[in-house]
Amino acid sequence: MLSMVIQISVNSHDCTTIGTDFVTRRAAAARQSFRMSKYKVFVMRHGEGAWTKENRFCSWVDQRLSEDGVKEALACGHLLKEAGYHLDVVFTSLLSRSIHTAWLLLEAMGQEWVPVVRTWRLNERHYGALIGLNRAEMALNHGEEQVKQWRRSYDLTPPPIDESHPYFLEIYNDRRYSTCDVSKEDLPKSESLKDVLERLQPYWDGTIVPEIKQGKLVLISGHGNSCRALLKHLEGISDADIVNVTLPTGTPILIELDENFRPTKPMQLLGDQKAIQAAIRKVEDQGKVKQRA
Numbered sequence: 001m002l003s004m005v006i007q008i009s010v011n012s013h014d015c016t017t018i019g020t021d022f023v024t025r026r027a028a029a030a031r032q033s034f035r036m037s038k039y040k041v042f043v044m045r046h047g048e049g050a051w052t053k054e055n056r057f058c059s060w061v062d063q064r065l066s067e068d069g070v071k072e073a074l075a076c077g078h079l080l081k082e083a084g085y086h087l088d089v090v091f092t093s094l095l096s097r098s099i100h101t102a103w104l105l106l107e108a109m110g111q112e113w114v115p116v117v118r119t120w121r122l123n124e125r126h127y128g129a130l131i132g133l134n135r136a137e138m139a140l141n142h143g144e145e146q147v148k149q150w151r152r153s154y155d156l157t158p159p160p161i162d163e164s165h166p167y168f169l170e171i172y173n174d175r176r177y178s179t180c181d182v183s184k185e186d187l188p189k190s191e192s193l194k195d196v197l198e199r200l201q202p203y204w205d206g207t208i209v210p211e212i213k214q215g216k217l218v219l220i221s222g223h224g225n226s227c228r229a230l231l232k233h234l235e236g237i238s239d240a241d242i243v244n245v246t247l248p249t250g251t252p253i254l255i256e257l258d259e260n261f262r263p264t265k266p267m268q269l270l271g272d273q274k275a276i277q278a279a280i281r282k283v284e285d286q287g288k289v290k291q292r293a
């Protein structure tokens, strides 16, 4: 198992690492505090989605997994199975790519019976009017820094989607959004990461935490930005540091918490570290005019 569990190593000069110097500080704090781990929880971004190949902001458009995304989800399941984990409940968003990732992962673990609970509160960040647009073209027209701010800043909200948007009806006429705990009219039309955390945190506190407190091993199959919001909350990542946190697809992140739900050690991305770093670079590169080979 050890060879597969890679604690995040950080290099504050390398923006491809996750969490940058925040994680180093967390490691030092954890060493000093000697807090005992009481709970474990897995947070993971779904496997690669079909629109990743086209480099378009997908957000609330219900794209399915790409062929690589299917492989990633199965590989995660094999990894967790080999490490001997037994899941008790999996939480997903209402989007197919997050649900399929959970199904494939459970199938690969031979734990298909494990309950899967879906909520819109784990949906990808709502990218508003940016939905469907190509990131590299946006970088060409608006600059790479602007695209980075749209994608990674904490409190910048992109322009809202309106009825003239090509995906408006597809999203808001979808029956799944009549099942939410807020009315369709009150669902977001665009969100900052801060907004994502605000809609996610009540669900984390009210539904997920009680499961973990019962001793259940929970896996959250979320999205790049719903997972970033959750990690920000759990790890106490600052508004400034969260800008440098980019999550790879299909990589389980193990978080260990004490009895007060404070992290006891740096979060760990499980898998081959080189492959994980390459996957993070790939996601970062989506916002550049020219993608690295």
Ligand SMILES: O=C(O)[C@H](O)COP(=O)(O)O
Residues within 6 Å of the ligand: 056, 057, 058, 059, 060, 124, 127, 151, 223, 224, 225, 283
């Ligand atoms: O919504 C999307 O397209 C992705 O899931 C996340 O995109 P981002 O990496 O640009 O935030």
